[in-house]
Amino acid sequence: MLGRLLRGLWNFITAAKNAMVNLIFLAIVIFVMVALFSSDSVSVPDYAALVIDPSGNIVEQKQAINPMAQFLSGYENDDAETRLKDILDAIDSAATDSRIKILVLDLRKLRGTSFSRLEEIGNALEKFKQSGKSIYAFGKSYSQSQYYIAAHANELFLDKHSHQLLGGVFLTGLGVYPMYYKSALEKLKIRFHIYKAGRYKSAVEPYERDDMSPESKLATKTWLDQLWSNYVQTIVTQREISEDSFNRYTNRYDELLSAAENDPNLLAVQQDLVDDLMTRSEWITVLQDIVGKNGNSYSHIGLQDYLAATRAQIPKISPGSNKIAVITATGTIYDGEWPAGYIGSESISKLIRQAREDTTVKALVMRIDSPGGSASAAEQIRNELILTQEQGKPIVVSMGSYAASGGYWISANANKIFAASTTITGSIGVFATLPALDQAAAELGIHSDGVGTTALSDSNNLLGALNPVFDQAISKSVEFTYKKFINLVASGRNMSPRQVDTLAQGRVWSATDAIKHGLVDAIGSLDDAIDSAALLADVGAYEVLYLEKTLSSKEKLLNEILNSSLQLIHRVTGGREMFGLTTLTAASTEVKELLRMTRSPGIYSRCLDCRVTD
Numbered sequence: 001m002l003g004r005l006l007r008g009l010w011n012f013i014t015a016a017k018n019a020m021v022n023l024i025f026l027a028i029v030i031f032v033m034v035a036l037f038s039s040d041s042v043s044v045p046d047y048a049a050l051v052i053d054p055s056g057n058i059v060e061q062k063q064a065i066n067p068m069a070q071f072l073s074g075y076e077n078d079d080a081e082t083r084l085k086d087i088l089d090a091i092d093s094a095a096t097d098s099r100i101k102i103l104v105l106d107l108r109k110l111r112g113t114s115f116s117r118l119e120e121i122g123n124a125l126e127k128f129k130q131s132g133k134s135i136y137a138f139g140k141s142y143s144q145s146q147y148y149i150a151a152h153a154n155e156l157f158l159d160k161h162s163h164q165l166l167g168g169v170f171l172t173g174l175g176v177y178p179m180y181y182k183s184a185l186e187k188l189k190i191r192f193h194i195y196k197a198g199r200y201k202s203a204v205e206p207y208e209r210d211d212m213s214p215e216s217k218l219a220t221k222t223w224l225d226q227l228w229s230n231y232v233q234t235i236v237t238q239r240e241i242s243e244d245s246f247n248r249y250t251n252r253y254d255e256l257l258s259a260a261e262n263d264p265n266l267l268a269v270q271q272d273l274v275d276d277l278m279t280r281s282e283w284i285t286v287l288q289d290i291v292g293k294n295g296n297s298y299s300h301i302g303l304q305d306y307l308a309a310t311r312a313q314i315p316k317i318s319p320g321s322n323k324i325a326v327i328t329a330t331g332t333i334y335d336g337e338w339p340a341g342y343i344g345s346e347s348i349s350k351l352i353r354q355a356r357e358d359t360t361v362k363a364l365v366m367r368i369d370s371p372g373g374s375a376s377a378a379e380q381i382r383n384e385l386i387l388t389q390e391q392g393k394p395i396v397v398s399m400g401s402y403a404a405s406g407g408y409w410i411s412a413n414a415n416k417i418f419a420a421s422t423t424i425t426g427s428i429g430v431f432a433t434l435p436a437l438d439q440a441a442a443e444l445g446i447h448s449d450g451v452g453t454t455a456l457s458d459s460n461n462l463l464g465a466l467n468p469v470f471d472q473a474i475s476k477s478v479e480f481t482y483k484k485f486i487n488l489v490a491s492g493r494n495m496s497p498r499q500v501d502t503l504a505q506g507r508v509w510s511a512t513d514a515i516k517h518g519l520v521d522a523i524g525s526l527d528d529a530i531d532s533a534a535l536l537a538d539v540g541a542y543e544v545l546y547l548e549k550t551l552s553s554k555e556k557l558l559n560e561i562l563n564s565s566l567q568l569i570h571r572v573t574g575g576r577e578m579f580g581l582t583t584l585t586a587a588s589t590e591v592k593e594l595l596r597m598t599r600s601p602g603i604y605s606r607c608l609d610c611r612v613t614d
Helices: 002-037 067-072 084-096 115-129 144-150 182-187 202-208 214-239 243-251 253-259 264-270 280-291 303-310 345-357 375-390 406-411 438-443 468-492 497-503 511-516 526-536 553-572 589-597
Strands: 048-052 056-059 081-083 100-105 110-112 134-139 155-159 191-197 276-278 300-302 323-330 361-370 372-374 395-404 416-419 424-426 430-436 508-510 543-547 604-606
Touching (some): 048 084, 084 100, 110 144, 115 214, 134 144, 134 280, 144 214, 155 264, 202 430, 300 303, 361 375, 372 375, 375 406, 375 468, 395 526, 406 424, 406 468
Parallel strands (some): 048 100, 056 081, 056 110, 100 134, 134 155, 323 543
C-alpha cells in the first residue's frame, strides 16, 4: 500500500515537472514570437529634440557580451557601453536634419571615457552649433567626463533639488595610480623574475617595487599635465571663464565650498561652471516651450532610436566602387582568435587579408586603440599590413585614446599616422615575467626534484630554482625583441636606430610631443585619416567599408532571438534581476589581463601607465 502511494506521488511529481518545463518553454516561444514580429518601427517626430543619452563607457568597439548574463543582471551591469561612432553619427546627422531643432545632453548614465573620445564628441558638438542649432544640458551633478561634454551646451543647468555626495561639478584632475605588489609577494614567498628593455618600461614595476619609480613619475607627469591642460583650455573656452578661476576651483575646492555654504550646486553657479539651478519640472517646461509637448514630457527622440530611424540597417555598398577599408583594433593584443573588444592576432589578420584581397579596396585605415600586449601578435598583424602595402595599398593609422607599446608596434610602418591631441603613444619597450613559486611551495612543505636529459629539461618547473640557461635565453630574447622594435620603428619613421632609442626606453608620450619627435605625423580624426588614405591611393570618389569580425548566420540568428526575447522579458519585469541573482564583483582590470596573458606566456609590449584615473 505504501509502495503504491509513493509510486503515485513520484508519478505526480514527474508529471508536474514535465508540465512546468513545457509551460516555461511555451512562454519563451511566445516571448520570442512577440519580440520578433510585434515591435513597432521607430520614427523621428517632425519637431523634436535629439537626446544624446550614452550609457556606461564610451568605447571605440563594444566588447562581445553574453546576452543571458546581461539579462540576469537586469541590463544594469558594469559592462554597459556606447560606441563613439554612434554618438558622432547621430550628432552629425542631426545638424542637417530639419526635424531636429535642438540637442539635449542627458549624461546621467555616462560613467566615463578617454580624453581623446571626449575631444571628438566636443568637436562634433561644436560643429552642430555651427549649423545654428542649440544644445541644452541638465543634470543632478556632473563628473569630470560628463562635464567636459556638458560644457559645450549653450545652456547648462543643475537640478535644484539634487543632494548628492560630491555633487555639483566635481573635478578631480588626472592621475595614474597602479597597484604595487612587492611586499605582498614577499609575504606570500612568491617571486617574479623580471626581464625588460627600456628605462621607463613601468609595466613590470608592480612586481618589483612598492611605489612608482622616479623615472616613471617624471615621464607620466609630463603627459598627464599636457592632457589636463587640454581639458582646462576646453572648459575655460566653452564657459568663458578665466584659467585662474578654474584652477582656483580645482585646487581650493574646500575653501570655495565653505564660502558657498557647503552647497556644491550653488558653488558651480557662483563659479560660472553652470548657468543656473532649476527643478526637473522647470527643465521640462523649458524644453516644451522650444519643441512642444509630448504627453507630460517634451517632443524628443533618444540616441539609439534616432540611429535606428535614420541609419540604414544594412549599409549600401556598391560592388564595383572604389573603397577605403576601415578596421577597428581596440583592446589588449593577444595571440589567436579573440572577440570584439580585444585584438586577436588571427582575428585582425583575417580582416586585413580580406581588405588586401578585395580589388575594390584601394587603401586601408587602421583605427588603433590599444595599450599593447603580445609582441608576437603585434608582429603578425604588422606583417599583414606590410604585405598589404606591398600590393600598392596605402596604410593609414588613426590612433584613438592610446596606441602604445604593441599598439605602436602595429602602427610604426604605416604610410601616415594621425592621432588626437590627447592620444597617448610611444612606450617603445618590451618585457617578460616569470613567476617563481619554490619558496611559497616550501612554506607548505612542497618540494620538487628530479632529473632530465638536457640543460633545459627543468625550464618549466616553477617549483625549482631558475634554470640559468633558461634565464639567459629569456633575457637575450627580450633584448632581441627590443632591438627589433627599435629597428622597425626606425624603418617606418625614417629615423636611425639611435634616434629611435632616445625616444624609446618604454617612455610614454602625448600626441603633441610625439609629433615633435616624429612618432606621429599629424593631429586628426578618423575622417581625416580616411581622407588621407584616399589621397595617398589617388582615389577621387570612394565609399568607406568598415570591416569587422562577423558572426555566422546561426550565431547572428540565435543572438538576435535571445536578445529580443530577453529584452522584452526585461521590460515586462520592470528591469528587476531575475531569480534573485546579482552580478558578481569583477576582478580588477590588471588582474584579469594578467590571467589572460598567462594563457600564452611570451614577450609583451604593454603600457601600464596608459590607464588614466579621472
